[in-house]
């Protein structure tokens with residue numbers, strides 16, 4: 008057996024409480040091993056190098072209908088010339104470029120957070136065409152007529168659990184996400200807003216109820232990743248209150264609030280738009296079982312894409328360039344694609360930038376907050392190294408704040424925050440913490456038998472942004488795929504899925520619903536393991552549930 | 559060819575032949591022969607059953623029209639590809655996986671990749687490349703749409719089960735289907751004949767669809783300036799105004815020959831966008847039946863562009879004008895065209911100015927003999943596959959129903975491009 012040794016690196020492995028410690032790492036057969044018995048076939052000298060597990064992005068829109076709509080809608084931006092093969096724009100990259108850019112940044116696992124069950128086949132096909140990385144998806148529920156009808160008729164929680172488990176299996180997903188709970192559905196019945204405690208006209212149920220029922224289902228099934236929630240009132244000034252109410256709706260069960268920056272707005276001041284990061288982070292800090300990712304805004308052209316057709320439609324007048332698409336989808340969900348340019352000349356955009364950073368810096372525990380831009384909604388994922396520098400370097404961010412075209416200094420407490428993230432904290436929030444919250448026992452860690460997904464950085468590079476943008480080595484499943492920025496070998500990752508058990512009686516009920524109301528048959532809605540590998544083109548890896556099903 | 563003895567019954571088979579991709583078919587296979595068990599239009603069933611005829615089963619490869627061993631056809635194909643300075647891969651009916659392979663093939667020989675229906679589907683995409691668009695999908699229409707307007711001259715011939723299975727349905731989850739109002743606007747005679755439905759919910763309106771823009775203006779101004787009688791016009795307008803969810807359907811291919819084509823589709827879209835200020839309405843522009851959506855979607859995620867890509871060394875470029883296959887062929891700017899035709903029975907129009915290789919389902923039709931014809935299996939009959947439905951968001955698995963006499967199109971491509 009051949010062994011690869013990473014010698015003398017400064018290792019950051021938060022799961023094993025190893026921070027900045029000189030240590031050799033051995034790799035055999037795609038896995039991390041302890042001191043090797045076999046012959047060392049290759050040694051990488053990691054003197055002056057930082058060694059971390061491969062990074063994990065738990066919320067990035069990399070595959071599925073709306074991503075592809077954006078690619079085609081915004082093709083005039085596909086002229087980026089700093090890449091010699093693929094000219095697609097960083098905010099709507101092709102699948103190939105997505106894989107290339109992620110792996111060159113040392114990211115080895117990425118999760119698409121908005122898989123419409125009916126569109127899962129497309130999502131998985133796109134991700135299967137994305138090289139290097141492991142991937143997975145969160146299935147969207149909570150706006151589908153079938154579930155809303157179940158809830159409105161007072162169905163027992165165990166029946167809902169069966170349905171949720173069925174959806175996870177049928178769509179080959181690893182988690183459940185709810186977007187604007189009930190709101191996307193209500194928009195189809197011409198409601199234009201839906202607050203947390205407001206009844207939808209059609210089903211007479213509230214977003215609070217939907218969040219409660221789904222958070223419970225995910226918990227009781229033992230799905231590792233908590234319910235992933237895109238709250239009501241996206242982007243609406245004053246929405247921090249409904250965000251806090253949504254957190255409360257989970258009633259203490261685990262819940263993940265996504266792109267929380269977009270949901271942390273007050274409506275104070277002469278502009279009726281203010282930061283509520285203090286109120287929000289107070290909650291994050293005090294409530295156990297609550298995690299979030301930020302959805303940081305950075306300046307430049309991008310595309311916003313969301314299942315939230317209600318809010319995307321409401322915001323379409325801000326489209327830049329002036330074009331957009333919203334869609335109602337299969338009595339299940341919706342989508343809205345609205346291109347957008349964040350500029351520091353806009354008070355709102357500048358404050359969004361500050362609110363995101365405040366949220367990162369005021370959240371005490373890096374295990375509870377994850378580094379995202381909600382790619383591409385706040386900015387493309389390629390800006391992560393820049394974002395890391397903003398978090399690690401107070402002078403850098405204060406200077407940027409001073410140079411801004413609009414003066415937001417009276418509206419943000421950013422300058423009063425002394426905190427600078429440490430490398431250990433960055434390693435936690437981008438490696439061990441997302442692995443933990445997704446139930447990926449073999450990822451985000453350098454423990455024995457973990458998958459050998461490893462990133463090596465050159466610590467002699469003084470600029471932290473440059474260091475994070477250019478790992479010297481990226482190792483995926485034990486294979487050196489990137490060396491000094493060059494691709495050494497193409498590999499194809501797996502799709503991470505979770506399959507909690509369920510009573511198949513739910514399929515009989517669903518079959519009746521499908522036969523009568525749907526336009527495809529239930530068996531064709533489901534994606535089998537064979538279809539994943541033979542037709543879609545990605546093998547699956549089943550992640551274990553955290554415990555036996557409760558009810 | 560090994561025989562399967564005994565009978566095999568496949569349920570919920572997805573039909574690959576029209577872009578509605580109805581998936582309620584039950585097909586029995588006995589002795590490798592297919593028989594459709596459902597009561598569906600003859601034209602749909604025969605698409606499967608005709609494949610049992612010996613002529614479909616025993617079709618050989620040909621070189622200049624003369625039967626030859628498949629190996630010879632591969633060899634000669636490799637030679638033509640090697641000699642070619644500008645190879646075009648022209649898709650004329652494909653699924654997702656064939657498109658993936660075609661793209662990979664084109665990249666290996668620095669070829670151009672295009673689809674025979676590009677000019678039409680690029681018009682649809684151009685709506686949301688230029689302005690706002692409100693879209694919907696078939697299950698929404700079935701369950702929520704109380705008023706449906708279909709602009710059609712021959713749509714019910716192109717999509718035989720559109721009315722029965724998706725529009726004039728007896729079950730709707732969110733509305734009372736009895737109250738649905740369906741207006742079919744266009745060539746009344748052919749619509750009535752092809753649709754064949756005497757359903758009271760359907761109103762057939764005779765109209766020249768070149769004048770759709772005028773009709774939409776009349777709706778917006780609530781003043782009829784069209785050839786439609788005031789009585790019918792008012793009925794239509796009242797339905798729109800009282801609608802809880804209005805759907806407007808059309809196929810851009812039907813307007814393609816009109817000089818007003820772009821104007822019509824932009825105006826329908828703009829009208830629907832404006833209605834959404836106060837009510838709900840959405841569009842569905844029906845795609846072609848030649849795997850158009852599978853092609854443009856797959857190319858979209860793999861390259862960022864829906865069609866017309868040329869590979870040049872390390873990278874590829876998109877140009878909807880200079881990589882337009884039919885123009886290049888007409889101008890004699892390509893020396894080799896490889897047609898990829900796994901599903902369609904439409905006649906391929908080849909040009910003798912260049913060499914032609916057709917990799918196609920058995921009995922692919924063409925105007926002139928290609929230099930080489932290589933038969934391939936049909937996805938959804940002979941091989942598994944993955945295909946997009948007309949509404950762009952639903953994609954379905956294609957199954958393999960019988961033992962194939964031929965290789966899949968992907969396998970053939972891999973044979974001739976090494």
Ligand SMILES: [Zn+2]
Pocket residue numbers: 066068120265266381384
């Ligand atoms: Zn998102």
